[in-house]
Amino acid sequence: MTERVVAQGTFDLLHPGHVHYLSEAKAMGDELHVIVARRENVTHKDRPVLPNRQRRDMVRALDPVDAARVGHPRDIFAPIEDIDPATIVLGYDQHHDAAAIEDELAARGVDCDVRRASARDPTYEDELLSTGAIVDRVLEQRA
Ligand SMILES: Cc1cc2nc3c(=O)[nH]c(=O)nc-3n(C[C@H](O)[C@H](O)[C@H](O)COP(=O)(O)O)c2cc1C
Numbered sequence: 076m077t078e079r080v081v082a083q084g085t086f087d088l089l090h091p092g093h094v095h096y097l098s099e100a101k102a103m104g105d106e107l108h109v110i111v112a113r114r115e116n117v118t119h120k121d122r123p124v125l126p127n128r129q130r131r132d133m134v135r136a137l138d139p140v141d142a143a144r145v146g147h148p149r150d151i152f153a154p155i156e157d158i159d160p161a162t163i164v165l166g167y168d169q170h171h172d173a174a175a176i177e178d179e180l181a182a183r184g185v186d187c188d189v190r191r192a193s194a195r196d197p198t199y200e201d202e203l204l205s206t207g208a209i210v211d212r213v214l215e216q217r218a
């Protein structure tokens with residue numbers, strides 16, 4: 076049986092940390108489905124610069140990704156019910172609580188494991204592995 080895996084995030088300005096996360100998530104199953112956060116739901120940091128559809132299309136073009144969609148406007152569990160994954164992979168720094176997600180999904184009849192991905196550190200001096208850091212460098216160098 077095909078094991079579906081779900082990854083999620085903002086994916087505004089792509090960088091090797093995103094590729095690391097998505098490759099690791101793909102290795103946890105057969106088919107990787109990515110949920111791209113809607114702009115209006117990104118409230119814990121600066122909102123993305125790029126529109127929902129552009130971020131989805133770029134994520135969809137990455138090698139480990141089999142499918143990508145813009146997330147639900149209100150219910151973050153609705154796309155999960157639709158995809159019905161064996162595993163959800165949280166990013167190393169995502170603030171979501173794995174046990175709480177498992178419990179909510181179990182209540183909705185979705186039985187899936189929630190795992191945590193590893194971080195990728197820079198491999199050379201000026202490598203930038205966060206969208207926020209890229210934006211800061213653009214502001215610094217183009218001001
Ligand atoms: C299991 C799961 C499902 C999610 N589904 C959605 C969704 O349907 N719509 C959405 O706008 N955000 C959704 N999110 C939230 C974002 O993907 C993301 O966690 C957050 O808004 C952006 O923060 P980050 O890029 O720092 O992780 C989901 C998060 C998780 C953990």
Ligand SMILES: Nc1ncnc2c1ncn2[C@@H]1O[C@H](COP(=O)(O)OP(=O)(O)OP(=O)(O)O)[C@@H](O)[C@H]1O
Nearest residue numbers: 084085086092096166167168194195204205206207
């Ligand atoms: N350096 C990294 N190593 C591993 N995973 C990463 C790295 N950077 C981002 N990710 C993961 O990629 C997913 C999407 O990340 P997101 O676009 O929110 O992060 P970001 O690039 O760190 O942005 P920001 O700097 O605005 O927080 C998240 O699950 C996040 O944990």
